Amino acid sequence: MxxxxxxxxxxxxxxxxxxxxxxxxxxxxxxxxxxxxxxxxxxxxxxxxxxxxxxxxxxxxxxxxxxxxxxxxxxxxxxxxxxxxxxxxxxxxxxxxxxxxxxxxxxxxxxxxxxxxxxxxxxxxxxxxxxxxxxxxxxMVEPFSIGAHGIRRAAIRPGEFVLVMGAGPIGMCALEFARLAGAELIVTDINLHRLDFCKHTLGVPHIIHAGAANMIERLMEITRGDMPAVVIDASGNRKAINQGLNYLAYGGRYILIGLQKEELIFSHPDFHKREATLMSSRNATREDFERVIQCIKNGMIxxxxxxxxxxxxxxxxxxxxxxxxxxxxxxxxxxxxx
Ligand SMILES: [Zn+2]
Ligand SMILES: [Zn+2]
Incomplete structure (x- = not known):
């Protein structure tokens, strides 16, 4: 063959x-x-x-x-x-x-x-x-399941601001399931074409170029001073992942779908004062596959x-x-x- x-x-x-x-x-x-x-x-x-x-x-x-x-x-x-x-x-x-x-x-x-x-x-x-x-x-069920699994781990409540870092297909799949969970979506990436796709095809209201110097101010403005309750990394970029904790609301959840091979470094006081929850999200389970299939059948994705x-x-x-x-x-x- x-x-x-x-x-x-x-x-x-x-x-x-x-x-x-x-x-x-x-x-x-x-x-x-x-x-x-x-x-x-x-x-x-x-x-x-x-x-x-x-x-x-x-x-x-x-x-x-x-x-x-x-x-x-x-x-x-x-x-x-x-x-x-x-x-x-x-x-x-x-x-x-x-x-x-x-x-x-x-x-x-x-x-x-x-x-x-x-x-x-x-x-x-x-x-x-x-x-x-x-x-x-x-x-396409598999990549959507990766996104669905990460969002299931995040246990999003309707109305929460969710920042997805990285607008590759996995980030986009995570955005889709965050939308279904009732989140207010924010996405960041360095690729303008992909941000444009998120805005126009996926209807993501808030896009921020990852190179923006005023990232924290932009997030403060969008979330009316709260910062995102959930930050999802789908970039697998070490710098972005180390930085992501600074974008998280107090009491928030930080979920790493993306993977890189170095150590993560962030300030313990910055992590502690938020009482932040840090989770990885690896692959997906049959439950995620079945959820994705149902959502495709229902025209939700x-x-x-x-x-x-x-x-x-x-x-x-x-x-x-x-x-x-x-x-x-x-x-x-x-x-x-x-
Ligand atoms: Zn894949
Ligand atoms: Zn086993």
Whole structure:
């Protein structure tokens, strides 16, 4: 089968690999849509921490269920998506339902090979029914679930001001779920095109350029002196994350969806006087996937509005350098297989 292998940073190569064979407890999916994520782009760029090459990328996937061993409720030929987080089912996190942060977690396209191939094999318990969604919407369920999970952690109350730092697709997905939770939205990024997208397509009322020298004054003005009750980092930028605590209201919650590899440094008194809550938000769970699917079905979120680039599998390798280029105006690219 045709596969696209990231052989080393900056190099993607189409390679003919054997098709996966059906194994006990596994399902084989004929991949139809692959959405391209920041993780894929950073792996290609060579800036993704803890990444080994060669690696087949791709974890935002949908396709046709061709074969499976024990998958109650599923039929051959069903269009499906799945959780790309392979968990052990036995560790303390798994036992308490936090499969998203399993001690032995392996994420498709990160720790193990992903789905940029004609066929992909995954444990059947990760399959997700998404009847009624298009294949592209199904492939977009994963990134929306990341945003939904972060917002679920934040436990937003209607009317609270929520600042999202970073207007990449994950930040945008977080904004969408913060909106559904009744938040007053504020977004900051260095990319003006993305801020513009947030304003005009997502209807975010308050946008602030991340380079603005008067950031704190702007936030004071917007929140009428309170500052945001919730700050969400979706930038993964160390400077932004260290700075974010200064934007948080007293009694507020600070949620880190983005990840970087250095230590975080902020003032203990600044943290303490706020009685701030600091949380990380990792991946998502089945509950988040199901919530996202329901919201797409009900027309509460519109994943297709994020898709700016659509290419065939043959054109995917050539697409990567463009999608990485911040002046390319790409929000989300999708690769289609016949
Ligand atoms: Zn992703
Ligand atoms: Zn586990």
């Amino acid at each position: 045709k596969s696209l292998v990231c052989t080393k940073p900056g190099e993607l190569r189409y390679t003919d690999l054997p098709e996966p064979l059906l194994q006990s407890g596994q399902a084989i999916v004929r991949i139809r849509n692959i959405c391209i994520c920041g993780t894929d782009l950073h792996a290609f760029e060579g800036t993704q921490p803890f990444f080994d090459y060669p690696r087949i990328l791709g974890h935002e996937l949908s396709g046709e269920l061709v074969e499976f061993d024990k998958a109650p409720g599923f039929r051959k030929g069903d269009d499906v998506t799945f959780l790309p987080y392979l968990n052990c089912g036995e560790c303390i996190a798994c036992r308490s339902g936090k499969t998203n942060c399993c001690v032995k977690l392996q994420v498709s396209g990160v720790h193990i090979d992903g789905g940029m191939a004609e066929y992909y094999s995954i444990p059947t318990h990760l399959l997700v029914q998404a009847d009624g969604l298009s294949l592209t919407e199904m492939a 519109h994943p297709l509005s994020f898709i700016t680039d659509r290419v065939k599998f043959d054109e995917a390798a050539a697409g990567f350098p463009n999608w990485l280029n911040s002046s390319s105006h790409t929000i989300k690219a999708v690769v289609e297989l016949d």
